[in-house]
Amino acid sequence: MARHAEYDRDAVIAEATAVFWDRGYGKTSIGDLVSATGLQPGSLYAAFGNKKGLFVEVIDRYNRRFIARVNGLRDAPGRSIHKVEGLLRQIVDDAAAGRAERGCLTVNALLELSTHDDEIADKLRAYNAQLRKAFVWLVKDAQAEGDIHTARDANQLASFVLNNLWGLRVMCKSRPDRASLDAIVDGVLNGLRSRVA
Amino acid sequence: MARHAEYDRDAVIAEATAVFWDRGYGKTSIGDLVSATGLQPGSLYAAFGNKKGLFVEVIDRYNRRFIARVNGLRDAPGRSIHKVEGLLRQIVDDAAAGRAERGCLTVNALLELSTHDDEIADKLRAYNAQLRKAFVWLVKDAQAEGDIHTARDANQLASFVLNNLWGLRVMCKSRPDRASLDAIVDGVLNGLRSRVA
DNA sequence: TGTAATATTGAATAGTTGTTCAAGAAAGAA
DNA sequence: TTCTTTCTTGAACAACTATTCAATATTACA
Numbered sequence: 001m002a003r004h005a006e007y008d009r010d011a012v013i014a015e016a017t018a019v020f021w022d023r024g025y026g027k028t029s030i031g032d033l034v035s036a037t038g039l040q041p042g043s044l045y046a047a048f049g050n051k052k053g054l055f056v057e058v059i060d061r062y063n064r065r066f067i068a069r070v071n072g073l074r075d076a077p078g079r080s081i082h083k084v085e086g087l088l089r090q091i092v093d094d095a096a097a098g099r100a101e102r103g104c105l106t107v108n109a110l111l112e113l114s115t116h117d118d119e120i121a122d123k124l125r126a127y128n129a130q131l132r133k134a135f136v137w138l139v140k141d142a143q144a145e146g147d148i149h150t151a152r153d154a155n156q157l158a159s160f161v162l163n164n165l166w167g168l169r170v171m172c173k174s175r176p177d178r179a180s181l182d183a184i185v186d187g188v189l190n191g192l193r194s195r196v197a
Numbered sequence: 198m199a200r201h202a203e204y205d206r207d208a209v210i211a212e213a214t215a216v217f218w219d220r221g222y223g224k225t226s227i228g229d230l231v232s233a234t235g236l237q238p239g240s241l242y243a244a245f246g247n248k249k250g251l252f253v254e255v256i257d258r259y260n261r262r263f264i265a266r267v268n269g270l271r272d273a274p275g276r277s278i279h280k281v282e283g284l285l286r287q288i289v290d291d292a293a294a295g296r297a298e299r300g301c302l303t304v305n306a307l308l309e310l311s312t313h314d315d316e317i318a319d320k321l322r323a324y325n326a327q328l329r330k331a332f333v334w335l336v337k338d339a340q341a342e343g344d345i346h347t348a349r350d351a352n353q354l355a356s357f358v359l360n361n362l363w364g365l366r367v368m369c370k371s372r373p374d375r376a377s378l379d380a381i382v383d384g385v386l387n388g389l390r391s392r393v394a
Numbered sequence: 395t396g397t398a399a400t401a402t403t404g405a406a407t408a409g410t411t412g413t414t415c416a417a418g419a420a421a422g423a424a
Numbered sequence: 425t426t427c428t429t430t431c432t433t434g435a436a437c438a439a440c441t442a443t444t445c446a447a448t449a450t451t452a453c454a
Contacts, residue, residue: 002420002421002422002428002429002430002431003419003420003421003422003429003430003431003432004420004421004422004430004431005430005431005432006420006431006432022312023313024223024309026221026223026224027223029410029411029412030411030412030413031410031411039432040432040433040434041412041413041414041433041434042413042414042415042431042432042433042434043431043432043433045412045413045414046430046431046432050412050413051412051413101312102312103308103312107308107367108308108309110367110370110371111300111304111305111308111309111367111370112221112305112308112309114370114371115219115298115299115300115370116220121371121372124371125371125372125373128368128371128373132377153380155377155380156380156383156384157384159377159378159380159381159384160380160381160383160384160385162364162368163361163364163365163368163381163384164360164361164364165364166363166364166367166368167359167360167361167362167363167364167367168360169367170304170307170308170363170364170366170367171325171359171360171363173307173308173311173312174307174311174318174321174322174325175318175322176322176325176356180329180352180356181356183350183352183353183356183357184356184357184360186353186357187353187354187356187357187360187388188357188388190388190391190393191384191385191387191388191391193393194387194388194391194392194393195391196387196390196391199398199399199400199401199450199451199452199453200399200400200401200402200449200450200451200452201400201401201450201451201452202400202401202402203401203402203450226440226441226442227441227442227443228440228441236402237402237403237404238403238404238442238443238444239401239402239403239404239443239444239445240401240402240403242442242443242444243400243401243402247442247443248442248443
């Protein structure tokens with residue numbers, strides 16, 4: 001019946017991700033996306049509607065993957081508190097190795113667009129809620145494993161961890177020394193393990 | 198000898214601050230700044246060199262003021278730990294009252310520009326260091342006042358507080374419920390007061 | 395008052411932007 | 425092969441951008 005598309009949609013989104021992540025939404029031009037994806041403007045518009053449509057698919061994919069990673073931690077072997085620590089330490093490691101200069105695509109998008117774009121704002125709010133839930137489970141597991149006091153509220157601690165995750169992602173953009181970043185993770189773990197409510 | 202300027206430089210910077218804060222650097226056009234300040238392009242360029250020059254003065258002023266505020270807390274009456282708490286609670290209050298949608302101008306600028314603009318990145322790094330120092334003093338005061346255990350490292354705790362400050366500023370942009378935000382502040386205070394190192 | 399020095403104006407410039415669309419290319423069905 | 429449907433191309437478009445500059449206005453001093 002008809003000609004089929006020559007490109008792999010997911011690959012195009014992945015290539016666009018790299019550009020949006022590097023330059024932000026506003027500073028990424030269609031020309032940049034044409035170069036990165038190899039698709040001409042017409043094809044991009046046929047496939048994604050417009051620039052924002054492509055961006056929405058980009059952050060959807062990015063968020064889906066990170067949430068899957070955090071949710072996947074539950075099934076991995078090991079103590080839950082170590083999994084949370086590992087997640088934070090990896091951000092620190094990436095920053096120390098200069099792999100975190102672009103920051104977090106989601107946080108970048110949240111700060112750049114959410115004030116004036118309700119569609120993006122809603123998406124990011126929902127993402128935030130999902131991520132928080134994933135942390136609630138990890139905290140509850142850690143309580144069951146005896147690493148977090150059972151009298152403490154899992155929801156509160158999940159928000160606390162999430163807040164420090166966002167903080168680290170901001171912090172990393174200003175390339176602080178490794179000691180400060182490690183100190184932050186220590187502070188979070190200390191806060192999780194302490195007894196007081 | 199010569200004609201004097203008709204505008205108040207600081208007032209112009211203040212008016213420009215509102216626009217940059219609302220729209221971000223990239224989305225703020227010279228036309229927006231002309232409307233907001235009442236100065237024509239030529240005057241703006243004569244006074245600040247270019248768009249970035251004006252923006253640099255805007256974030257300088259903003260950062261100077263916030264640092265002065267935190268440093269000023271030392272001389273205010275009351276327990277230091279309550280001052281730290283008050284700072285965080287006010288962010289929560291602002292967010293709950295819908296006054297925090299624009300987020301923090303500095304964090305916004307950091308995420309939008311620091312990756313590709315070294316001048317801005319350096320400025321924000323320096324600002325970060327100054328703010329951290331201010332928190333070190335507050336923590337040390339709180340230790341002297343008996344609210345934070347003296348065995349704990351003030352530098353570490355200062356980084357921890359700062360990280361949560363950045364986290365809150367990101368968090369507020371996605372308009373979370375008040376309970377989550379309060380829980381975060383509780384988590385931070387709990388982390389500060391706990392004994393373990 | 396006349397003059398030198400600086401401020402203000404706002405139209406003009408050169409470049410970039412997101413988006414469209416008509417023309418050409420590919421592929422399965424008849 | 426021919427037809428129909430879809431994909432691809434890339435030049436063209438109108439709107440916007442940051443910046444400049446010559447003309448005009450205002451002041452302080454001589």
